[in-house]
Amino acid sequence: MRSVIDYFIKNEIAGNILMILIFIVGLFGLNQMKTTFFPEVASRIISIQAIYPGSSPDEVEEGIVSKIEENLKGLTGIERVTSVSSENSANITVEVLKGFDTETILQDVKNAIDRVSSFPVDMEPLIVYKQENLGFAINFAISGDVPLKTLKQIARQAEDDIRALDDVSKVTLAGFPDEEIEITFREEDLRANNITFAEAATRIRQTNLEITGGTIKTNTEELLIRANNKEYTASALQDIVIKTNQDGGVIRLYQIADVQDRWADSPQRTYVDGNPAVVVNVQNTLEEDMLDVTDKVKVYLEEFAIKFPEVKATVLRDGSVTLRQRIDLLTTNGVTGFIIVLLLLAMFLHYRLAFWVALAIPISFAGMFLFASMIGITINVISLFGMIIVIGILVDDGIVIAENIYQHYEDGEPAFKAALNGTMEVLPAVFSAILTTVIAFSAFFFIDGRLGDIFREMAIVVIFSLVFSLIEGALILPAHIAHSKALSKDRKPNLVMRSLDKMMVFLKDNLYGPVLNWAVKFNWPTLAICFAGLFIVGGAFMGGMIKSTFFPVIPRENFQVQLKMAAGTREDITLEIMNSIENAILEVNQELKDEYFNGEINPIENIQKTIGPTSYQADLNVSLLEGETRGDVSAGMIIAKIREKVGPLPMVETFTFGSGSPFGKPLSLSLLGDDGDQLTEAVKAVKASLEKIPDLKDIVDNNQEGLKEIELELKPKAYNLGFTLNDIIGQVRQGFFGAEAQRIQRGEDEVRIWVRYGEEDRSDISDLADMRIRTSTGQSIPLRDLADFKTERGIVNINRIEGSREVRIEGDVANDEVSISDITSDVKNVILPQVLRDFPGVVASFEGQEREQAKTMDSMKLVMPIILLMMFFVIVLTFKSVSQALIVFSLLPFGFIGVGVGHYIHGLPISLFSILGVIALVGIFVNDALVFITAFNERIKAGVPHVQAVIETGKSRFRPILLTSITTIAGLAPLILEKSFQAQFLIPMAISVAYGLLFGTFILLVLIPALLMITNRIKRTAMQAYGGEKVSRESVEPAYPGKESNFLVYLIAGLIAIFLFGALVYGLFQFSSVFA
Template structure:
């Protein structure tokens, strides 16, 4: 290290060359980095999708889901799997354990699916794929007055085609219209009059509408292909299909026995924007695309579209690029203010030239980090930007310690070059250990499981990379800069400002700190009792609810989603009526909310309504005024709209709020294969949760289905040679329909459905009178062949790891309330009597926010002890004393006091983000502690008496510790005190670091010297107990022993 420092001092041109290279390549790397909203991570989700037209959820469960789930059991790398059996479709989601290669697990899952012996014959091929990470970019609607849905769809298709061809837009999804289809609806009376069966007519359609190649005529000079082109693509082209032709010339055309029409499918998927029919255009980006230019292109396209169209209008619903730019600008502005505060404080309390060189390390470190970040695929996102703010204050710590120590050597009369070399080398062990412990502390984020680990891995990379670049800059470049700087002679007269700042620092050190340290070193138990007492009061305040505690902090949103679920079988018109009612009440609430807002603009900007995916489900997406322009939190707006809407007596589920990446704050899964017990347990749990005052919108995912007709074969049917499959097959063709063909019409795949006319399938009576053909060709009414039972069916069946699951979830009326306390109450008081009553039911909290919290805690219990042990190992190598290392542990524990009361002062609950901030705090505490203990050991080696060595170590390192504290706090202060809603989810972590280090300064400057003194007493006690000899304080100190050993054995140095 000495040689490297001397080299760069001797050849400053090398320093400037390397710095220029870092600045150049760092700037280039920054502009090549993609911008995303959240960090980019590899997908760890595998989807299995199956379509079985006309099948009930029970058929899907028994015929598809259970077979696949049985084969998935024991698959390596699978964390868990969930499934939904719905009408016509099956969906299984497989989550991959962190650390496993998703592509390898995907192959294992495919093998498990392929090894299922048999699936239903009418099922479409199963699709198994790794779910692609798609990032929401922007969505907008296209709407117009008096424009039909088909025209809107055609316009939207043109928009989609334009954006794909002209812009860098790869993922576009259109919503707001059902699939197109051609319906051939047979008239039952016409079929009878012509003596044609349903099956004969359907076969005629399938066999006539074809393009067929008949071979090739190979002549001497050319080859001529033989083709029959009779394929029709629209309803008008199908009407003249010949169903039957007799020898006497009688022809029955399709139009004679059926109505043929182009139409939208029955499944609803309709959207309205501010009361007008609309089609939604959703634009997403992949992980390798930049969100900002994509959104900019789309906004430009919308402007051109609106300028060139009068009858239709494109309106932006949500634009994540705006939110991202706001947060980016917010974080950058706070970061710039933090850097300026750091520079201001450094220049006041440190020599102005030293302050400049220390501050220069900030851009060098950041630009060096950008080179590494671009290489490793890190993006510019809200988490990585926050990491830059966190590291600003920490970044200059090593520079302050090094430059301050160099200056102390210079003040002692040494030359500037010698001071640069010796001053740097003296603090190398402490600074290196401090940076390494901080790096180790932040590296724990890489091993945290769940979404939090995915999110904060970027933050850890930013901090670690920046600190490592800063370390190299501090050890090699900073001494060279200072060595070639014209510093004033220690004897030279200082400026008035320098004298003022020196007087302030001396007053803080000599008049305030030094007497306090003398007092506490004399009355050590008072100091210890004081900090222990504060910690106990803090724990009591948390347990008593004075300081809040929750899993995740409230994250401000710019939209509110109202989700409505009516009883299964409810007609689309009824669902639409209630969605209109919700919109009306929301607009009424908007009037009162706008009057309370600091801005005169409406709180509600747009309202988007959607019916679907079934006739009885829908949602209202309420788009709010930008959070920077309103003084009312979205949680308060949500409560106001909830109160205005009130209850909808027919609704099965009605919830208000916004989905988050971490799920609902309160979520309980009930698991059992005993369906009756499961249903009863669910009802009782919902009733109990509804009585908890702080909970709102208690919902479940178990929906009662529409009424169903269950058919049972009569003996007559079997005597006639009919099987249940024969009967249900004919019923299915008539009422559900028979898919005769699929046609490719532009970008749409259009299915041709053959079924009875709607007028012939509107009642149970018509079902009873449906003619069923026997193998001999005779026809009998269905009522003569089967018994009829009418029961309620099931909408969907949910599984969790192969067991039936019903999930009960709820939101908090106040997002700052303690979710853990509510969950503990449910777990300890609400559930036990329910589970005792229904012994086959099991409850799990491995869902929602609690699951993410549990995953973080579980991985943390494994990771944090290892990380903490590695940190202590590094410190032990530096101190060469296990007991001295142990003195740092109480500092880390007691620093929680500052963290907790910092949250109390800012009216914030402690959350997982707060505890992740404590990890960052540990590195800073260790940094300051190493500096002080390192100086104490140096004082002991130089022959000071123990009491003076402890006292002087505090005094001599006061400036460095004080400066590292105020620069760290100053770097985070703009973010902590920023009232912007956009910054609030980052504030808990910033509070933990800032208030924790502020309190830890008192711990380092007071409790650490006291601990060293108490440790010395303990050492002397052990020595006396072992040898029966009393010794001086200095004799038992490791530093003194090491120094004597070096003198006695110089060859070991």
């Protein structure tokens, strides 16, 4: 390696060519990278959709879901199976285990379903497919003073136009029900013409058709026999002959029935700012660029406004806005940090030296872009996050190498020799530091759950950047410095540099020097003081002064309002309640507009109102003004004012607010059991306890009481006439639900033709009682004579997890300051044990955020000991010393002192993003520690006495370590002080690194010398006890010339120490509210 570095130093052109080549291929790679909001993750979800018209949730569960679940048992590669049985339909979700091929599991699932032979006769063919992971790009609403049918037609045209754009394929519409043709009969017309619903449906099906009847082959040509009597509209169907009398007369459909085109009995409606609308949703696939998709759609919308002046297209959400804001944020802060680092390096070293050190950042990123593009990494918020994390480490490595070269030059070596010796001296330590950081980030490749999938891209970005930083630091940087005028005898430092040099010398000799001498002399008290700081921060954490949460609350620029009425509530009543809520939101908007924006700007940009999927469910999607412009008017403030303005709502079962977290609600608890009554009582008990917790709000469950059900019980007369329950309910179903006569394709829509009673003849229980049931002989008997009626409540949905019925309870935190970890701990340790004792047939499991956290932590408990052991062995091999590797490892926990203090100062909880910053902090810590101990070993090799070597090393490493910390902290300062909403998810990471270094720098400069003294004393004592002879301080050090290696002994001791250290880490995972 020395010869390679020497070649690049002596041939500057080789380093420049390599640098230019990296930049060129990096730009090529960057140009090939697509933009998405989140990383592209292959789907591991299989969906099974079942449609069973006219069925209840119980029928769906018994006839479809249970049979499928039973056949899926025992299939390899399935993590779990969940299902929802609803009226008329079911949805079964199969989660595939990581490491298994989803396509293979999909085929296994289809084969298992094919083995079910007893599905209900009226069930439609099952739809089994692998869910496609799509990214949200943009959506807009089309509204105007035109009928819904016109809105739909215009939206269909927009859908076709957008789908015709290059690289845009996923476009869907929402806001309208299906179209259908309804043929309604009156009971008296049925009896007068002696016709049944079944007969009418059959006659329509047999008459309205287009079919071929074969061919006639003449001597000269072939003729096709064809009947074409298929109609596609209600008006055309009216002339169908529905019956022929005995006298040859015909009865046409219009004579005894009403035929009309209509919307299906589904309340799917969308309103934007109070006006009916159709929403066009555009998504991007894994192969499509999100920014490119949104740009093309926005260009199309300009054309749309000209093409359809009678309607208005309102953009509801534009995913590219947030992504671009975050890209701009990271770019701005990156450039600002780069300039700050450059200025500081120029002030303390030399501006030319500073430039070449700072150049490591773009070179490393350019190399990373090439390989990232080759393996499908996209530019997204997570990969950008990884670039921010790694900047501090990249600068740190460059400073270490550049400063050491500069030090060798100051000591009198020629420029080329200084570049070579300075690089070679610290390169093993830099290599080990980078390798340990790579190992640390590689843990994300083995973490389960969505977090592992998402942050895997961040790890790849960091790792490739570090690899190229090593190439740049070993080959390019030394060559540039060696040929730079920074290493020139003629160079005369200016007044500023002379002043800063004097200041640095003063700090080293007059401030750090006495502290260093004290730490070397009183090493055990020094260690005790550091432990005291760690215990104080730990106590503040355990006592709740420093908050913690796994998923931080990120400010959003939209929120949802969910409303659920009593099951069966008619659509117009639900709409009336939603209108009152919408009016309250508009009033709040006006108040805030007048109070905070001088009546000029609306803090609420638009309101999207949706009724559905049932008549008693609705939601509002409220889009807010961008956070920077909105300022102190937070989403939480707006929600609080809306709650106060709305007040109590009559007939409303649930009224909640949410932000649509991808991981679910902060609190999500599932209770499972086979005894429905016991499960219901357990849910009530848990909810009663949760409602006593003041830090929780919007506590709801999905065990909603269903529609009122009219149950039929046959009278003896029915049996005497030969009826079965199936006979009677079949005829009732045809009249009230409808008999499906036919399905026709009308454009892009599949339209069903239904035969049933008119709405006026099925609007009261008396209509059911008066319905005539036909016997096999043609006699018609009122239903009241054949059956008794009993009314009771049913259920809306039946949820199941792994074959057991499930009721889910969810809640939100009352404000952003609340730690959900504390609440979850109370639920686990206080509430659930009592409930489960009272209801022994019920079991509990956490879902949502807690489940994702558990999956992540469980995998980390397995992975982290291996990762730590690998890092330890790298350090051991670097020093060929277990004791010195233990010194490096022992520094890591003390980094949490600054992390805790920083989060306390800024009032932020320690979160997942904070821990990611800690990983970056560990990389810098290990780097500085490795270089420090390497320099110490070099002095021991040179014959410097032990105590003198410790003190000289501390003073020699003071400048580069302090410079590394100052530049990294200064580079992150703009991000920490950033008020932008887009910066909020990055600030915890920046605080961890900056404050960790702020406190950790002093700890590292003081604690390493103390630990070197302590370990030296321990080793001397052990050697004297083992050999019986007094040994010198220097002779027990691994770098001592001619020292016989006790590597095996130290290795065994080190493994024992690592085991104890791993036990400590496991304990932290188990008991700390951050990790568990």
